[in-house]
Amino acid sequence: MKHDMLPRPLALIGAEVGEGASDAGCKWGSQALRERGLAAHLRASGRAARWTGMVRAPAARHSAQRLRAVEHFSAALAQQVLGPARAGALPVVVGGDHSCAVGTWSAVAEHWRAQGDIGLVWIDAHLDAHTPATSLSGAPHGMPVAALLGHGSPGLALLQGWAGKLKPHNLVILGARSFEAGEQALLTRLGVRVMYMEEVARRGFGACFAEALALVQRHTVAWGLSFDLDALDPADAPGTGTPVAAGIALADALAALRGCAADPACAALELVEYNPLHDADGRTARAAFALLKAMTAPQGRGARPAPCAAAQACAELS
Template sequence: MKKHKTLALIGAEVGEGASDSGCKLGAQALRDRGLAAHLAEPHRDARWVDMVRARPEDQPQARLDSVEEFSVKLASVVRRQLQQGAMPVVVGGDHSCAAGTWSAVADAWRDKGDIGLIWIDAHLDAHTPESSDSLAPHGMPVAALLGHGSPGLTSLYGWKGKIKPGNLVIIGARSYEPAERALLESLGVRVMYMPEVDRRGFGACFTEALALVRQRTVAWGLSFDLDALDPADAPGTGTPVEAGIALVEALQALRGHAADPACVAVEVTEYNPLHDVDGRTAESAFALLSAFARVELREQALAA
C-alpha cells in the first residue's frame, strides 16, 4: 500500500473572533490529549508542525484587527505545508481561522483551477462588518471567502473571491440572521439547512455536497465546526445549538475521504475545553478527524 500524505497538524489558537474566547485553548488541549498519535497510521504520518496564536484583544474593532493579522500568519503556515506536499489539518480555535486556512489553499491552487469547500456548521458565518451587530469575526469567514466583508479577511494574497459560490456547500445550519441568508441566496450558495438534513439524513446530504464541490474544481476541503453536532455529542463549543447532527451519522459519512487525491485540507473548529463535559467534545473531534483520515477503509471502498 502506498504512503499517504503526512497530516500536518496546525493549531489555530484564536478566540478573538468569538464572544467567548475559550476556543483559543482548544488546539493545545487536543494536542495535549494526543491527537497526533491518535491520527497516525502505518501508512500515514501525523505530526504537529506549528501553533499559530492570535494577539489578545477584547474590544470589537481591535478583535477584528487581531483576527486579520492572525489570518495572514495562519495562511502562511498552511501554504507552506501544501508546498511541502502535506495535508494541512487546522485545529481551532474559533471559526474565523477559516479565512486564513482556505485563502491559503485557494491561492496554492489558483494557477490550476478553483477549489471546493464543504462547510459543516450550525451557523452560516456569512456576516460582514456592516451586517453584524456584534462585529464578531467568527461570524464572517464564509462571506469573506466569497469576497464580501473586511479587506483584511477578503483580500489575503491580494485577491478576492477565494471560493466561488457554486463551489461551496453548507450543511447543518440552524442559527443565523436574515442578512446572512439573504447574502448567500443572492449568490446562489447551496445551503442544506438542518430540517433538510433531518429529512434526508446527513449521509445523503454529504454525498450531494461532495459531488457539487468536486464538479468544477481541481481540489476540495472540509471545514467542520463542532457546533454543527448535537450538543449531546459536543457540549464543549462556544455557541452550541440544539437539535444538531448526530455524531454517529457524521462519522459514517465522513469516513475515509481524506484519501481522495483531490482532498487537500481539513479543518475542525470551535472546540472550547472550558465548556466540555467529561471530554465528550474532545472525543468527538478525535473521532471525526480519525474517520475522515482513515486510509484503509476508503481504499477498500474505492477498490470494491
C-alpha cells in the same frame, strides 16, 4: 492532473484564536487537543501525523480590536498552511474559533490558483456569512464565509492579495440552523447551496454530504472540508462556544465522513470551535478525535485511494 497515490502525511496546525468569538475559550482548543495526544491518536490508526505549527492570535482587549486581531492572525495562519501544502502533506487545521477558516482556505486557494478553483464543504450550525455591515455582534467568527466569497472586511476578503477564494457554486453549507437575515440574504443572492438542518434531518446526513461533496467537486481541481463542532448535536459535543440544539448525530457524521481525505483531490481539513472550558467530561474532545480519525482513515499501502462513500454520487451529478 497527477496526484500522489500514497497517503500523505498529516500536518496538524493549531489555530489559536478566540478573538473572533464572544466566548474566547476556543482559543485554547487546539492546545488542549494537542495535550490530549491527537497526533499520537492519528498515528495509532496508521497515518503519519505530526504538529507542524501553532499560530496564536494577538490579544484583543476590546471588541473594536477583534477584527484587526483576526486579520493579522489570518495572514500568519495562511503562511503556516501554505508550507505543508507545498511540501505535499495534507494540512489539518485545528481551531480555534471559525474565523480561522479565512487563513486556512485563502492559503489552499492560493496554492491551487494556477491549476483552477477549489471547492469547500462547510459543516456548521451557522451560516458564518456576515459582513461588518450586517453583523449585530461584530464577531469575526460569523464572517469567514462572506470573506472567502470576496465580501466584507478587506483585511479578510483580500488576504493573499486577491478576493473571491471561493466561487459561490463551489461552496455548500450543511447543517445550518441558527442564522440572521442579513447573512442569509447574501448567500441567497449569490446562489450558494445551503442544506439547512431541516433538510439534513429529513434526508439523512449521509445523503446530504454525498450531494455536497459531489457539487463542490464538479468544477474544481481540489476540495476541502471545514467542520464546526457546533454542527453536532450538543448531546454529543457540548464543548463548543455556540452550541445549538437539534444538530447532527456524531454517529451519522462518522459514518459519512470516513475515509474522505483519502481522495487525492482533498486539499485540506479543518476542525474548529472546540472550547475546552465547556468540556468538563471530555466528551467533545473525544468527538473531535473520532471525527479526525474517521476523515483521515488510511487506505491500503500502495493502492489508489478509494473515495469516501459520499463521493460516489459525483458521476450522477456531473
